[in-house]
Structure formats: C-alpha cells, structure tokens
Amino acid sequence: MRIDIISIFPKMFSAVLDESIIKRAQKKGKVKIFVHDLRDYALDRHRKVDDRPFGGGSGMVIQVEPIFRAIQAIKKKIKGKSKVILLCPQGKKFSQERARKLSKCKNLIFVCGRYEGVDERVRLYLVDEEISIGDYILTGGELAAMVVVDSLVRLIPGVLGDKNSLNFESFEGNLLEYPQYSRPSQFKNWPVPEVLVSGAHDKIQAWRKLESLKRTRQRRPDLLK
Ligand SMILES: C[S@@+](CC[C@H](N)C(=O)[O-])C[C@H]1O[C@@H](n2cnc3c(N)ncnc32)[C@H](O)[C@@H]1O
Incomplete structure (x- = not known):
C-alpha cells in the first residue's frame, strides 16, 4: 500500500x-x-x-x-x-x-x-x-x-507479528475484548481469575467468551444490536 x-x-x-x-x-x-x-x-x-x-x-x-x-x-x-x-x-x-x-x-x-x-x-x-x-x-x-x-x-496482512491478535480484539464480531492479566499472579491482594492460571484451555476460552459478552453488554450494549 x-x-x-x-x-x-x-x-x-x-x-x-x-x-x-x-x-x-x-x-x-x-x-x-x-x-x-x-x-x-x-x-x-x-x-x-x-x-x-x-x-x-x-x-x-x-x-x-x-x-x-x-x-x-x-x-x-x-x-x-x-x-x-x-x-x-x-x-x-x-x-x-x-x-x-x-x-x-x-x-x-x-x-x-x-x-x-x-x-x-x-x-x-x-x-x-x-x-x-x-x-x-x-x-x-x-x-x-x-x-x-x-x-x-496494523490491519495490513503481515504487519502484526501474530495475526491472532487481530481476530480477538475489541470490535471484531461486535464484541469488546475480554480482560487481560499478566505476571505476577500475586500482587497486593488483587487476584487474577483462577481459570487463567489453571492451564485448562477450553475453560479459558469459555471464560473469555463470557467476559467479552458481559463487558460488551455493560459498556457498549449498542454493539450487540
Ligand atoms: C479547527 S478545524 C475546522 C473546523 C471547522 N471550522 C468546522 O467547524 O467544522 C481545522 C481542521 O482540523 C481537522 N479536524 C478537526 N477536528 C477533526 C475531527 N474531529 N476529525 C477529523 N479532522 C478534524 C480538519 O482537517 C479541519 O479542517
């Protein structure tokens, strides 16, 4: 381009x-x-x-x-x-x-x-x-x-290293992205959802989908219409 x-x-x-x-x-x-x-x-x-x-x-x-x-x-x-x-x-x-x-x-x-x-x-x-x-x-x-x-x-094919990061971000499929956490898992008394550190891939996917929907409903219900 x-x-x-x-x-x-x-x-x-x-x-x-x-x-x-x-x-x-x-x-x-x-x-x-x-x-x-x-x-x-x-x-x-x-x-x-x-x-x-x-x-x-x-x-x-x-x-x-x-x-x-x-x-x-x-x-x-x-x-x-x-x-x-x-x-x-x-x-x-x-x-x-x-x-x-x-x-x-x-x-x-x-x-x-x-x-x-x-x-x-x-x-x-x-x-x-x-x-x-x-x-x-x-x-x-x-x-x-x-x-x-x-x-x-950033949407031109090959520009982002990991093309998956485009598929799951906000506004794709009319949803906002699920919450993200990273290391350390223990900081103050601010917990990381257990499922994310469980290693159970299916459960993590299900949790993300649900959070994504919840978040969209709370913050941008217009997108779900
Ligand atoms: C001060 S603005 C002119 C506003 C114009 N007098 C009006 O009331 O519509 C000067 C330039 O800034 C740019 N600009 C200002 N606000 C913008 C916006 N929200 N989105 C895109 N361009 C904007 C446009 O190129 C515009 O010609």
Missing part, C-alpha cells in the same frame, strides 16, 4: 510514522508513506496556502488551488487507483470497520485541514471520502490522519 499525506505541518508525523509497528511495516515494505508539505504547492513565493473566507467571518481557509496541485502531483506518481480522504469533523465517524476497508486499498491520499478548514470546493470536487475521528474539534487534521493511518496499517 502507498499512503500520501498532505499537510502544512509535515514534521508532526515523524513521531508516529518513525516508531514502533508503523516504522517496521515500512521497513518490511508493507506500506510506503510520504508526507507532503502543502506549502510546496503554493502559488506565490511566500508559500501562502490560506486566505480570508468570502463573505467575511473569523479565521482563514485553506485554499483549493494548492490542494488541487498537491493531489495532481501525487496522482501522477501513483500507479493505479487512489482514494482521496479529507480529515474533517463533519465527515462520517471513523470505525474499525472503516479501518478494515481502507486497509485493503492500494493508494490513499489524506488531506489535513487547518484554521477554519478547507475551501468547500475541495470537498465537492477533489475528495472521495471525509473522515471524522469524533465529535470534537482539533486544531488540524494531522492528529486525525495519524489515528486513521495507525489503525489501518
């Missing part, structure tokens, strides 16, 4: 993309990630990419032209189809299901807004999907893009 990200703060991404599983995924050749500075596609020598909103009002709007130029330049480098995604609080809310769908794409281009957002023509003419990571407002789309990229890259 190839991922391109367009932002006016490209340096923000290294903290996430150059660490841990995403870094390894790139090293293994499972994903190639390119971060582009939107200012490289500005029209003037001041590298300006924003302007005041028509009709007045507060703040600045990211202009359509630099985004158009950036997307065009990226598409020229890409082989095959690509999906352009705008990070936007007004978009459809992100979910594990959506992450799974995106993890199957060949080429993804993410556009990060800033300030008051992007010129509406970006949405209307340049973007295939809009993604919101929740009902709150961030200062820019960069953190949202990192959330989306992190969650979809």
